[in-house]
Amino acid sequence: MVTLTIMGLILLMIFGVFHLGVSAWEKGDSFKEKYQKMRISSQMLSRQFKSAVPYMIKTPKAEGDYLAFEGRQSSLRFVTSLPLRSRQVEGLVYAVYEFVQGGVEEGRLVQYEQRVLNKDFMDTKPREELGVILFEGIADIRFEYYREENPDKNWTSGWVTEWSAKEEKELPRAMRMTLVPMRIAKKEEAVFTILTSLPCYRYEDMKASFQRRIIPQPPRR
Secondary structure, three states: OHHHHHHHHHHHHHHHHHHHHHHHHHHHHHHHHHHHHHHHHHHHHHHHHHOEEOOEEOOOOOOOOEEOEEEOOOEEEEEEOOOOOOOOOOOOEEEEEEEEOOOOOOEEEEEEEEEOOOOOHHHOOOOHHHOEEEEEEEEEEEEEEEEOOEHHHOEOOEEEOOEEHHHHOOOOOEEEEEEEEHHHHHOOOOOEEEEEEOOOOOHHHHHHHHHHHHOOOOOOO
16 A cells, blocks of 8 residues: 555645646646747738838828827727738838737737828728738737937937827838737746838838939939
């Protein structure tokens, strides 16, 4: 009886160690897969952010023409030359990013895309069937926008949580998106950050660059 009891305890200990090992392996494999998906998605998002275009919307209203870019802390709307859902660029795309709260369970980042076909696209809410979930199981997403120093407006350089191109008259020089997983409070995962610059942020610079490409230069003699 004593021998059987000791053997039972040994087997129980071995089973417990084996179970912990399998659990740790599954958890590590799941984390690796999730991190890989986040890394690939972040690269795609970074490329689309970097391809943002200072697209000018012409309007007869008293407020005048304005750039199609509106950034808030949990949402982002802009025009880009790089769509995420098509391998071939077929004109400019209006992209919308929105963080949708999921109650106590989880939140998600939803992205919408549509062609820039009319001048009122900024005032139109994207259709729900066009939405694609990029990230799930997240507690919060923060968009931030880098503003350069402007003594005329008493602005200091730094990151801001809102950006209205109607007031700024240009796009931010850089953008940062911080993703906070649901389990950050348990210290099981770290925040995930996407940081990218916007090379084309002024309408005048884009217009000049476009004119240089389409106007043939006279041959040199």
